[in-house]
Amino acid sequence: MxxxxxxxxxxxxxxxxxxxxxxxxxxxxxxxxxxxxxxxxxxxxHPGAVMVIGLLDDGQVVLERQYRHPMRDVMIEFPAGKLDAGEDSLVCAQRELLEETGYSAREWAWAGRLAPTIAYSDETIDIWFARGLVQGERQLDDGEFLDVFSATPAELQAWCRSGEVIDCKTLVGALWLQNVLRGDWPLAWASTAAQPAAG
Incomplete structure (x- = not known):
């Protein structure tokens, strides 16, 4: 400041x-x-969290449907999760993507950071893009239930516009996705081994 x-x-x-x-x-x-x-x-x-925008080879993105008790409803979201104590942001993104969706990625790019609830939490969420996805087996936590599906960016934008998607991080992710695909917000991609740094 x-x-x-x-x-x-x-x-x-x-x-x-x-x-x-x-x-x-x-x-x-x-x-x-x-x-x-x-x-x-x-x-x-809050220890912080990550969100992953997974880009499939066919141009679709990886999404989840998960029941959120405070909202009493099933939400459409990008894969995301909380940082473990001392955990690196990229390591967390890789772990959450694999655990929740079964996908691993050959390339990663850090996009930015968002603060979803600035009035009552210090939480920040790192936004990661992943591509070169390879399907494996999910490793859901006990008590975790969610559906994984894919959609086109146009479908996601329509759901954001109609109010079917109201999750804050996913709305911000859709904004990033739109601008990345348009070429307005370029990303610095790196292989998994190169481990791009979060800002």
Missing amino acids: SDADTHLRETPLRREEVLQGHFLHVVRDTVRLPSGQEATREYVL
Whole structure:
């Protein structure tokens, strides 16, 4: 944040643990506002995650359908998952793609990063593209149930427009996909062995 933003910056003063669950870690920070007054900020601490936009040789992309309990509905999403402690972003992307879809990829490209819930979490998601996909066997976690399917980029765009796709990361992924395919946002592809670095 630049010095020009000092009139917007909040200064952390103290932290209180609210919840340390199996999946969620919630804290309540007391902050000093630019006005000098104090306020509280409750939010979720998150280790970060990855999303993979897998490009098949026939021009389609790899997608999933998964039931999301908070939404009480089945969502269309790009493959994604949470970083393990100390895990490299690309290693996580490769692991999640294989575990959830059975695909491994010959080439990878880091595209960018998104922050899906900036008002109540510090989560960021690294966006990876994968191509040269080779089908193998899925390795789903216990209690994980999802369908893997493929669709054309045009079909995905139509679902985003109609509201069939409302998952934030997948909407952002569709934007990246559209601009990459159009040539507006070029990627730096590297073989799996070369391991491109995340920004």
